Amino acid sequence: xxxxxxxxxxxxxxxxxxxxxxxxxxxxxxxxxxxxxxxxxxxxxxxxxxxxxxxxxxxxxxxxxxxxxxxxxxxxxxxxxxxxxxxxxxxxxxxxxxxxxxxxxxxxxxxxxxxxxxxxxxxxxxxxxxxxxxxxxxxxxxxxxxxxxxxxxxxxxxxxxxxxxxxxxxxxxxxxxxxxxxxxxxxxxxxxxxxxxxxxxxxxxxxxxxxxxxxxxxxxxxxxxxxxxxxxxxxxxxxxxxxxxxxxxxxxxxxxxxxxxxxxxxxxxxxx
Amino acid sequence: xxxxxxxxxxxxxxxxxxxxxxxxxxxxxxxxxxxxxxxxxxxxxxxxxxxxxxxxxxxxxxxxxxxxxxxxxxxxxxxxxxxxxxxxxxxxxxxxxxxxxxxxxxxxxxxxxxxxxxxxxxxxxxxxxxxxxxxxxxxxxxxxxxxxxxxxxxxxxxxxxxxxxxxxxxxxxxxxxxxxxxxxxxxxxxxxxxxxxxxxxxxxxxxxxxxxxxxxxxxxxxxxxxxxxxxxxxxxxxxxx
Numbered sequence: 001x002x003x004x005x006x007x008x009x010x011x012x013x014x015x016x017x018x019x020x021x022x023x024x025x026x027x028x029x030x031x032x033x034x035x036x037x038x039x040x041x042x043x044x045x046x047x048x049x050x051x052x053x054x055x056x057x058x059x060x061x062x063x064x065x066x067x068x069x070x071x072x073x074x075x076x077x078x079x080x081x082x083x084x085x086x087x088x089x090x091x092x093x094x095x096x097x098x099x100x101x102x103x104x105x106x107x108x109x110x111x112x113x114x115x116x117x118x119x120x121x122x123x124x125x126x127x128x129x130x131x132x133x134x135x136x137x138x139x140x141x142x143x144x145x146x147x148x149x150x151x152x153x154x155x156x157x158x159x160x161x162x163x164x165x166x167x168x169x170x171x172x173x174x175x176x177x178x179x180x181x182x183x184x185x186x187x188x189x190x191x192x193x194x195x196x197x198x199x200x201x202x203x204x205x206x207x208x209x210x211x212x213x214x215x216x217x218x219x220x221x222x223x224x225x226x227x228x229x230x231x232x233x234x235x236x237x238x239x240x241x242x243x244x245x246x247x248x249x250x251x252x253x254x255x256x257x258x259x260x261x262x263x264x265x266x267x268x269x270x271x272x
Numbered sequence: 273x274x275x276x277x278x279x280x281x282x283x284x285x286x287x288x289x290x291x292x293x294x295x296x297x298x299x300x301x302x303x304x305x306x307x308x309x310x311x312x313x314x315x316x317x318x319x320x321x322x323x324x325x326x327x328x329x330x331x332x333x334x335x336x337x338x339x340x341x342x343x344x345x346x347x348x349x350x351x352x353x354x355x356x357x358x359x360x361x362x363x364x365x366x367x368x369x370x371x372x373x374x375x376x377x378x379x380x381x382x383x384x385x386x387x388x389x390x391x392x393x394x395x396x397x398x399x400x401x402x403x404x405x406x407x408x409x410x411x412x413x414x415x416x417x418x419x420x421x422x423x424x425x426x427x428x429x430x431x432x433x434x435x436x437x438x439x440x441x442x443x444x445x446x447x448x449x450x451x452x453x454x455x456x457x458x459x460x461x462x463x464x465x466x467x468x469x470x471x472x473x474x475x476x477x478x479x480x481x482x483x484x485x486x487x488x489x490x491x492x493x494x495x496x497x498x499x500x501x502x503x504x505x506x507x508x509x510x511x512x513x
Contacts, residue, residue, distance in 0.1 A: 228353050255355045257493030267355040269287065270280045 016052060016235045016250050025050035025189060025219040026071055027088040033066055036080035040066040042243045044085070048189075048236075053211060053220045055234035055251065057227055059266070062240040064223045068191050071221065072108035073101050089189070106133075109182035113194035115174035117166035117181075122149075122158055125166045125177055129185040144184055151217075152180035153210050172203025179210065183218065190214065192222040196229065208233050227267055231255045239263045287352050291361060294344050295421070298365045298372075301337040302417040302483075305372045306410065308334065308379035309476055313406040316382060316469055317399070321390035324383035334376035338369045357490075364490035368420065371479040371486075375413065378472040378479075385469040389462055397452055397459060398466040401445035405473045408437050412480035420487040428491070431484035438477045445470055 026048040033041040041063045048054045056064035066075065073094060075081045086093050094104055106129070117125050124131075126145045135141060145162070149155040154176045158169065166177055175195060182190055192211070196204040211220060211233045224230050230237055231251060238248040239262070247254065247263045258264050282288040308327055315323040345366045348354060354362050389396065396402055412431055419428035449463045485496050 227355070231353075231355070256359060258356050264356045265280060268358045269283050 014250055014252050019047040019049045023049045025090065029086040031070065031085035031087060033070060033075065033083045035078060039243055044245050046238060046245055046248050048219060048221055050219050051215055052235040053215050053222060053233050054236045055230035056223045056238050056240060057230050058240035063243040064240050065193055068193055068221060068223050071189065071191055072105050072110055074110065076101065106185050107187050108189040108191060109187035110191040110193065111178050111182055111195050113197050115171055115178050117174050117177050119165065119167055121163050122166050122177060123162040126180050126184050128181060148180040148184040151183055152176045153206060154180055172199050172206060175199060175207060176210065187218065189219045189221065192220065194223055194225060197225060239266060290348055291358060294341065294348060294365055297341050297344065298368055299417060299421055301341060301369060301372050304337065305334060305375045306413055308376055309410055309413065312379040312382040315386045316396050316402055319386060319390050319394055319396060321387045324386035327383040328380045331376050331380045334373055338373040341369050342366060360490045360493060364486040367486045368483050371482045375476050375479045378475050381472045382469045385465050388465045393462045396466055397463050398445050398449055398470055401441060401448060402470060402473065405438060405441045405445065405470060408441060409473055409477040409480060412477050416480045416483040416487065419484060423491045425488045425491040428484040428487040431481060435477065435481060438474055442470065442474055
């Protein structure tokens, strides 16, 4: 105990300083990726901490979305895509031959830039993933739909509209519905690709608040063009440029005192 | 640590202009404060109460500058959300102007001692030490602002050395005043007044050191406040990168 009962250590603590080995959810090792011979990622090494928010920032074409998509093998769908290196989820290579990709995507959910609710009711949107898994018990479904909508901070707004078509919701509500659908199957990791870029400022803040809430249960990785958003929501930030990881550090450090001149130039608006 | 020999221009020319304006306003304030200190030292030298009153009256301008620059920095923080080096620059400016304003206050304090002295004696009892100490602290202040303007962390670190010189000069000045008071007890009131003036000059040196520390923070991103002199000097060669 220190003078005057002040907990100096707590005062000086940063939210996160570095990623400890035991806290790693996703580990990227020497990852390179190319589309039809054009390199998109070059020798990426990085550890994504569990139950934290990690942001990828960088100029268009820097590879941040490619890196995000490599975490649930979305790039598999692209013709001519070649990948070298490894991506480990909880220590296991997700590109190993025995991995069931749909099983992987259940563990690693993804939300895209444009809200993409299915053209069905709000309820069925959230229940969709569970039904695919063969769950039909009405009571259990009700329970998970409610819990997911609550987690997505949407329940109070639309609990009386569960049978309405999801396409009738506002953009911000649709995006939160998609997040509810993603977390209904209880993934370990949620990937967010520009989740707020098509939303107004209030909806954006709601999504950011939601991200903050969700990180106690999920590992979150977010790609964003909005640097202030990365600064607001993330614990760790990776700055990428031309397919390379330029700098990866605690968000605190990266936005106050980056180590690399390239990072400094980009986040202060001197890039280009 | 990013190598900042001096930042490139912003994509947003307007943002660039705002940062440069805040910096140059701070340096302008620094210049005004430096003139206040110089004038206070001159007034002390000649025990000129008229000059002293001008210094006291001019303090309002310094105070107004502090408020204006503070507002300028708040606007930049609110509207631009500066990051990294830009953020540290704005934070450093908001801190430097506090010390500058206090240096202005110390100048007024010296001026008030000059008025008090003028009613009792016609020469500063601490001469020639007040002149020496003044020269040291003015040099520290000037170098600190200069190091800030040139983003020179090495020069800023060297300013901490001025502290030792001031300590020695102050000891000598105090001894002189104590001797004087023992020999001529009647001079005690003016000697005490002179001590107050010296004390204010010493404080100017402390504020100059603070400004140098903010310059180091701005350039290197490390907070060197409350660090012992030896530690600072040990650190000196490392900044020569």
